[in-house]
Amino acid sequence: MLGEGMLKGLAETAKNFAGSFVSKGRLTTVQYPEQRIAPIENTRDFPFLIFDGDDAMAGLRCVACQICEKECPPKCIYITKSADKKPDYVGKAQFYPTRFDIDISVCMSCQICVEVCPFEAIKMDTEFELSTTDRFGGLLLDREQLAKSNEYYNTIHPTEAAEVDARLAEEKAKTEAKAKAAAEAAAAKAASAAAASTAAAIEAPKTKELGV
Amino acid sequence: MTATAFKSYRPPIIEADGDGEVLEVAMGPHHPSTHGVFRMDVALDGERVIRLKPVFGYLHRNHEKIAEKGSYLASMPYTDRLDYFCSLTNNWAYALAVEKLAGLEVPERAEYIRVITAELTRIQNHASAIGFLMQEMGASGTPLMYAFREREKILDLFEELTGSRMMCNYMRFGGCRSELPTGWLEKVKVIVAGFPAFIDEIEALLTSNEILMARAQGVGVLTPELAVNAGITGPMLRAAGVNYDIRKVDHYGIYDRFTFRVPLGDHGDIYDRYMIRVLEMRESIGILEQAIRDIPAGPIMDPKSKIRGFRPKVGEAYGRIEAPKGELGFYLISDGTSNPYRYRVRPPSLINLTVLEDMCLGQNVADVVLIFGSVDIVLGEVDR
Numbered sequence: 001m002l003g004e005g006m007l008k009g010l011a012e013t014a015k016n017f018a019g020s021f022v023s024k025g026r027l028t029t030v031q032y033p034e035q036r037i038a039p040i041e042n043t044r045d046f047p048f049l050i051f052d053g054d055d056a057m058a059g060l061r062c063v064a065c066q067i068c069e070k071e072c073p074p075k076c077i078y079i080t081k082s083a084d085k086k087p088d089y090v091g092k093a094q095f096y097p098t099r100f101d102i103d104i105s106v107c108m109s110c111q112i113c114v115e116v117c118p119f120e121a122i123k124m125d126t127e128f129e130l131s132t133t134d135r136f137g138g139l140l141l142d143r144e145q146l147a148k149s150n151e152y153y154n155t156i157h158p159t160e161a162a163e164v165d166a167r168l169a170e171e172k173a174k175t176e177a178k179a180k181a182a183a184e185a186a187a188a189k190a191a192s193a194a195a196a197s198t199a200a201a202i203e204a205p206k207t208k209e210l211g212v
Numbered sequence: 213m214t215a216t217a218f219k220s221y222r223p224p225i226i227e228a229d230g231d232g233e234v235l236e237v238a239m240g241p242h243h244p245s246t247h248g249v250f251r252m253d254v255a256l257d258g259e260r261v262i263r264l265k266p267v268f269g270y271l272h273r274n275h276e277k278i279a280e281k282g283s284y285l286a287s288m289p290y291t292d293r294l295d296y297f298c299s300l301t302n303n304w305a306y307a308l309a310v311e312k313l314a315g316l317e318v319p320e321r322a323e324y325i326r327v328i329t330a331e332l333t334r335i336q337n338h339a340s341a342i343g344f345l346m347q348e349m350g351a352s353g354t355p356l357m358y359a360f361r362e363r364e365k366i367l368d369l370f371e372e373l374t375g376s377r378m379m380c381n382y383m384r385f386g387g388c389r390s391e392l393p394t395g396w397l398e399k400v401k402v403i404v405a406g407f408p409a410f411i412d413e414i415e416a417l418l419t420s421n422e423i424l425m426a427r428a429q430g431v432g433v434l435t436p437e438l439a440v441n442a443g444i445t446g447p448m449l450r451a452a453g454v455n456y457d458i459r460k461v462d463h464y465g466i467y468d469r470f471t472f473r474v475p476l477g478d479h480g481d482i483y484d485r486y487m488i489r490v491l492e493m494r495e496s497i498g499i500l501e502q503a504i505r506d507i508p509a510g511p512i513m514d515p516k517s518k519i520r521g522f523r524p525k526v527g528e529a530y531g532r533i534e535a536p537k538g539e540l541g542f543y544l545i546s547d548g549t550s551n552p553y554r555y556r557v558r559p560p561s562l563i564n565l566t567v568l569e570d571m572c573l574g575q576n577v578a579d580v581v582l583i584f585g586s587v588d589i590v591l592g593e594v595d596r
Contacts, residue, residue: 005420012417013354028364041393042375067520073278073286110289110381115389116520124375 041157044111044124046104047077049146056147058086061121063094068113068122076106077113088119092175100143104130120164126156226262226573234262239580241270247344248591252568252580259576264569268562271595279555284310284522287555289381294540294557295593296378297337300329300370301535303383308464309531309542310385314524316514322387323466324507328400329373329382330533331496331503335407336363337536338447338489338496341588342414345486348585349427355417362410365403372396385522386514397504404500411493419490428483432571432583435480442567446538446560447492448587451477451484458534465533469506470499485586523550537561537588557596561589 019026030037051059064081080099088094111124125148132138154161240251249270255263275294279287291306292299304326311318318326340363343356367377372393374380382389418424434444439452449456457474459467475491477484524546532541538560545554564587572580 003422005422005425009417009421012413016358016413026361028361040372040375042372042390044375071283071286073282073289108289109376109379111375112286112289112381116285118520 039126039156041159043126044109044114045128046107046109046125046130047102047111047113047122047146048125048148049100049122049143050120050150050153051147052150056144056149057096060096060143060147061088061119062097062100062143063088063119063121064097064100065095065118067116067118071112071116073110073112074106074108076103076108077101078103091172097143100146101140102146103140105135105139120168123153123157226257226260232258237577241267247585247589250589250591250594252584254572254577254580256577259578261572261575261577261580264572264580266565266568268565268591268594271591273596275596276555276557280552283550284385284524284552285519288383289379292379292381293592294559294596295535295537295561295590297340297590298333298536299378299380300326300333300382301533301540303380304330304465305531305533305535305540306542307383307385307531308533309529309544310524312529312531313527313544313546314385314522316386316517318387318465318514319511320466320508321510322512324503325388325392325512326383326465327467327470327503328500328507329370329380331500332366332369332400334496334536335493336366337588338493339363339410339414341536342418342486342489345482345582345585345588346418346424348581349424355414358410358413358417362407365406369396369400369403372399384513384517386517388512391512397507400500401504404497404504407493407497411490411497415490419487424486425483427579427582428481428486428586430479430481431575431579432482432586433480434567434571438567438570439480443563444538444567445563446534446536447485447488448538448564450475451488452480453477458532458539462532464531467499470502472496472499482582482586485588489588521550523548528554532558535560537590537593538564557593559593559596561587561591561593565589565594 016026050061051057052061053059064079066079066081069075069077069079078099078101079097082096082098084095085093086096109124113122114124130139150161150165154165235256237254237256238251239254241249243251251267251270253263253265253267254261273293275290279290282290288303288306291302294302310316339359340356343353343359346355347353370380371377373396374382374389434448434452436452436454439449439454444452445456445458453476455474455476458464459472460474472495475488475495477488526546526548528543528545530541530543532539539558540560541558543554543556543558544552547553568584568587571583575583
């Protein structure tokens with residue numbers, strides 16, 4: 001037993017030392033930034049706002065409900081609601097944020113804002129090279145800086161974005177079907193009212209004849 | 213009952229020899245062996261410790277008060293930062309407490325996912341603990357780098373599953389946040405198949421190493437009686453010889469479905485605490501293989517669970533699990549609003565630190581560092 005344990009240990013170390021030159025699995029690091037690891041779908045760094053269509057501000061999905069502002073654990077989101085409304089992604093008139101600020105020096109990348117958002121308006125970005133010499137203002141992002149297109153979202157989180165798009169399309173179709181049914185009901189009601197009006201007009205002359 | 217039954221416990225008093233001065237040394241708070249911001253006030257007679265006072269609180273961040281201010285869901289990412297080596301077990305303990313409060317049930321697939329992620333967490337925690345202990349012994353980081361190499365694989369799995377390596381924020385009340393990515397379970401299977409070779413490597417390097425045995429055997433002994441009376445849990449308790457594992461005692465989750473043994477130590481010294489962690493890693497591999505084999509398809513979230521407007525009914529609940537360091541429990545009182553009236557964490561690291569003086573008295577100051585390292589604490593959890 002004298003020294004055998006240490007010799008065994010040294011043999012293990014020597015094996016690892018030799019293995020460092022040949023075994024690929026032992027090299028866990030990459031030469032960043034020249035080499036980079038493949039992006040991971042679930043990666044979450046800092047939030048961004050999704051817009052539909054071409055105009056970022058007009059297409060923002062955010063309706064300034066302020067749920068993410070309230071639920072954010074470190075309170076890094078600041079929202080001001082608009083006084084007027086614009087159509088949202090299903091055509092419904094909704095408020096929008098006149099200010100939407102996220103302080104990413106406070107943000108802890110927990111994605112609670114993504115989970116509590118009822119409108120699929122805020123998602124987690126995978127961009128992490130955000131260094132700036134302006135430590136305070138440079139890390140306070142406003143809505144113009146936060147806004148990114150749905151196409152961008154589809155490139156960084158393809159599986160998740162496909163599910164969200166399918167759900168929103170289904171919701172939009174449901175809303176349109178409901179609007180169409182409402183329009184048909186209104187038309188039927190108008191026709192019924194017209195018929196009743198015609199009947200009343202037919203009865204009126206009799207009264208006049210009797211009077212005369 | 214007599215008055216002596218209520219007498220507070222005090223460690224034994226060791227008198228200094230008359231031939232020298234008592235030297236008071238502060239080890240820490242900035243010291244490479246204190247595992248973070250921690251301080252020990254040590255009184256030495258020569259090299260022999262005659263008094264030791266742990267001082268902590270440097271990393272206090274108002275975790276519990278912040279949790280009482282925020283909503284239940286907003287506290288989940290903060291639990292990642294308690295024991296930042298074991299974020300998924302932290303998530304599980306908190307979710308367990310809230311599920312008891314709100315009456316939620318976890319689907320079967322989510323239970324299997326929790327077991328898989330918790331046992332992976334246990335393996336990487338124990339590997340790191342052994343690596344750090346050897347580093348404190350002067351092993352120049354070699355076992356630590358071997359341990360971190362395996363840990364890197366597990367953290368890669370966590371990143372693919374949850375989007376973050378260490379701040380996982382994955383469990384939810386009533387299940388898990390998201391489904392397993394395509395192919396993730398196959399990767400787990402491959403990595404788990406490689407663990408026995410890693411543990412064999414660690415054992416070849418360390419278990420019969422004469423230096424480790426000379427420095428660890430008979431040092432820092434914790435008696436079973438003191439361990440039980442102090443509320444010690446986890447590998448610390450089982451190394452002292454007490455057969456108590458919350459996975460078997462509480463039957464939480466689905467651990468009853470798995471065949472695994474609870475390793476026990478004989479002497480309660482540093483070597484036993486090292487050995488317990490090695491054996492527990494082997495048992496975790498067995499649990500993982502069974503869970504990966506048996507995991508069913510199905511939903512991962514209780515349909516009754518809701519993300520917005522979550523208000524558990526008035527009541528109180530205590531959820532606890534066998535975290536890698538011991539019993540991690542969350543005690544919550546709900547007053548029916550969206551945030552808890554009281555939120556309290558029972559941190560295993562802090563409780564296990566309370567017997568540090570008892571283990572160190574009479575030992576050499578060089579052994580204090582080893583004893584402290586074998587306790588395996590994380591200051592984020594101690595100070596909260």
